[in-house]
Amino acid sequence: MKNCEAMKNKITEYYYDELPAKEKAEVNAHIKNCLACAKELKTISAVLRKVSEVRRPVLSASLYPSIKARLEQKRTVFGKFWNLPFAAGVGLIVFLAVFSNNQNVYSVKDVDLDDASIISNVIELNNKDMDSLSSLDVEILADELFMEDNLMTFGS
Amino acid sequence: MILDVFENMGYNKNMVNPNEEDKLLVAGLKIGEEQAFRILVEKYQSRAFSVAFGYMKDAEEAKDVVQESFIRVYEKVKSFKGDSKFYTWYYRLLINLCLDIKRKKKITKVFSIFKAGKSEEGNKEYEVMLKEDEKDGPEEKYARGEVSGKIESCMEKLSPKEKQVFELKNCQGFKIREVADIMGIKEGTVKALLFRAVQKLKIMLGDGEL
Numbered sequence: 001m002k003n004c005e006a007m008k009n010k011i012t013e014y015y016y017d018e019l020p021a022k023e024k025a026e027v028n029a030h031i032k033n034c035l036a037c038a039k040e041l042k043t044i045s046a047v048l049r050k051v052s053e054v055r056r057p058v059l060s061a062s063l064y065p066s067i068k069a070r071l072e073q074k075r076t077v078f079g080k081f082w083n084l085p086f087a088a089g090v091g092l093i094v095f096l097a098v099f100s101n102n103q104n105v106y107s108v109k110d111v112d113l114d115d116a117s118i119i120s121n122v123i124e125l126n127n128k129d130m131d132s133l134s135s136l137d138v139e140i141l142a143d144e145l146f147m148e149d150n151l152m153t154f155g156s
Numbered sequence: 157m158i159l160d161v162f163e164n165m166g167y168n169k170n171m172v173n174p175n176e177e178d179k180l181l182v183a184g185l186k187i188g189e190e191q192a193f194r195i196l197v198e199k200y201q202s203r204a205f206s207v208a209f210g211y212m213k214d215a216e217e218a219k220d221v222v223q224e225s226f227i228r229v230y231e232k233v234k235s236f237k238g239d240s241k242f243y244t245w246y247y248r249l250l251i252n253l254c255l256d257i258k259r260k261k262k263i264t265k266v267f268s269i270f271k272a273g274k275s276e277e278g279n280k281e282y283e284v285m286l287k288e289d290e291k292d293g294p295e296e297k298y299a300r301g302e303v304s305g306k307i308e309s310c311m312e313k314l315s316p317k318e319k320q321v322f323e324l325k326n327c328q329g330f331k332i333r334e335v336a337d338i339m340g341i342k343e344g345t346v347k348a349l350l351f352r353a354v355q356k357l358k359i360m361l362g363d364g365e366l
Contacts, residue, residue, distance in 0.1 A: 012354045013347065016325065018332050047358050051311075051326055054304045057215045059205045064197045067226045074227070 003030065007037050011044055178242040185233050197226050200243070203328060204250055210323045211254035213308070221257055225250040244337040251320065251338070310360040318353040321346055 007030045013019045014027045031038045181199075184192025201222060208218035208225075228249055236245055311319055317339075324335045325346075332350070336343045 009351060012351050013332070016332075043358060044354055047361050048326060048354065050303070050361065051307055051357065054307050054327070056206060056209050056304075057218075059202055059219070062198055063201045063205075063219065063223055063226070064194050067197060067223050070223060071227055071230060 004034060004037055007031070007034070008040055011037070011041050014041070015044055015048060179238065182233060182236060182238070182242050185230070193226075193230060196229070196242075200246060201226075204247075207247065207250060207323065207328060208254055210311075210327060211251070211258060217257070221250070221254055225253050228253070240337060244334065247324075247338045248340065255316075307361065310357055313360065314353050314356055318349050318356070321349040322353040322357075325350055 007027055010019060010023060010027055014024065017024075019027065031041055178196075181192045181196045185196065204222045204225065205218055208221045209215065212218045212221060225246070229246060232249075236242070311322065314322060320339060321335055324330045324338060325332065330338065332343055332346050336346045339346070
């Protein structure tokens with residue numbers, strides 16, 4: 001009886017032909033002499049044969065084209081997502097550049113006109129410029145007169 | 157070696173030892189060989205679809221899961237170190253995906269309990285894709301459908317682990333050692349789960365008298 005319990009535990013593996021040769025031979029020998037175990041094997045075989053007859057749908061065509069299409073679609077979507085931070089980054093850099101430039105303009109405009117030292121510096125700078133410009137004007141005028149004289153001479 | 161195999165896209169199955177085939181295909185996929193990916197998909201898709209159908213019970217959903225599983229293979233293949241066989245890694249990924257989607261589906265079902273029609277669409281597709289035996293008349297087809305439905309519903313009553321083991325062993329024909337590898341459990345556990353599943357089915361299916 002104890003032997004029967006051990007054999008019944010092996011009947012499933014016996015059915016699937018998964019027992020090592022030695023154990024398979026033992027089960028074979030046992031079921032020849034044990035009606036209960038032989039019946040158990042018959043029942044299990046009938047059940048498993050029936051289960052194997054379950055009809056399931058089968059694939060009619062390769063899934064590869066649709067998998068490839070899905071992968072490509074996914075790649076495009078990821079591409080867009082990847083481009084989005086890139087575009088945002090570029091936009092941010094442009095914005096910062098424009099913003100900092102405006103800040104510089106405003107900083108020039110926002111001079112404190114009550115500050116006497118700044119005003120005196122500006123006046124001094126303007127005076128220097130005026131001096132240099134007037135001397136330059138004299139030089140240009142002299143050059144033009146010289147050229148005019150020479151042209152008249154060559155012309156005559 | 158990989159480049160030799162895929163040279164000029166002229167992969168020849170007969171040139172390669174079947175045990176090495178998956179390794180070469182995976183290596184090819186890792187370096188971006190489209191041909192290697194196509195061969196892997198076409199090699200595993202039918203069995204994968206059958207496994208997925210066992211979980212999803214809907215042809216269209218099973219097809220979607222298989223497609224998604226191959227997309228994940230494509231994306232995650234670089235993390236596959238080759239310590240285990242490719243097919244054990246792949247079927248584990250596929251089964252986890254099936255379980256994950258089923259879980260999410262259950263949650264969605266709770267929120268869309270009043271929406272009907274989706275399951276009918278799936279069954280329609282199931283009918284279209286079912287491999288019909290031309291010799292069967294309408295009565296035989298109906299009887300076969302009845303038996304299949306009864307067996308499938310009995311299998312649904314097994315515990316998730318028992319069902320998983322039984323599905324892989326009986327329906328997909330994997331060896332006990334392979335089932336253990338796919339599920340990441342010991343062979344002894346697979347044997348015990350298989351024994352329990354068969355005993356339960358024996359009782360549920362009326363001792364084989366169908």
